[in-house]
Amino acid sequence: MTTTRSFTPARVEKFERLLLAEEVEAESRLAEHREGMLEVRAARSDTAAADDEHDPEGPTMIQEWSQRTAVLADAELELADVRRALARLADHSYGICENCGRPIAVARLEARPTATLCIDCARLQG
Numbered sequence: 001m002t003t004t005r006s007f008t009p010a011r012v013e014k015f016e017r018l019l020l021a022e023e024v025e026a027e028s029r030l031a032e033h034r035e036g037m038l039e040v041r042a043a044r045s046d047t048a049a050a051d052d053e054h055d056p057e058g059p060t061m062i063q064e065w066s067q068r069t070a071v072l073a074d075a076e077l078e079l080a081d082v083r084r085a086l087a088r089l090a091d092h093s094y095g096i097c098e099n100c101g102r103p104i105a106v107a108r109l110e111a112r113p114t115a116t117l118c119i120d121c122a123r124l125q126g
């Protein structure tokens with residue numbers, strides 16, 4: 001099996017730094033969204049208690065809620081991707097296409113450190 005043992009320690013370190021920076025960023029975004037959702041939930045229960053029948057803000061709240069849920073799910077996926085990439089970096093499978101087993105171009109990894117497919121396989125998968 002091909003591994004990234006051909007990655008120089010400096011290159012491994014560089015991608016580790018990139019990924020750790022992304023992890024920190026994804027975590028803080030996630031925390032922000034969670035906090036935001038708590039606020040929406042609090043605001044929503046206030047509204048419900050104040051006015052059960054005439055609730056002009058109801059649909060807006062629901063819309064905002066589902067939008068926030070989607071954004072939160074995105075942030076969670078992103079964080080999971082970053083952590084998987086860090087694990088691959090640790091076990092030397094980082095930078096290897098999960099589909100064809102060929103090395104992923106370094107330029108592609110630099111642009112997208114969490115990439116798991118080479119450009120050809122990514123194109124095939126649409």
Ligand SMILES: [Zn+2]
Nearest residue numbers: 097100118121
């Ligand atoms: Zn591939």
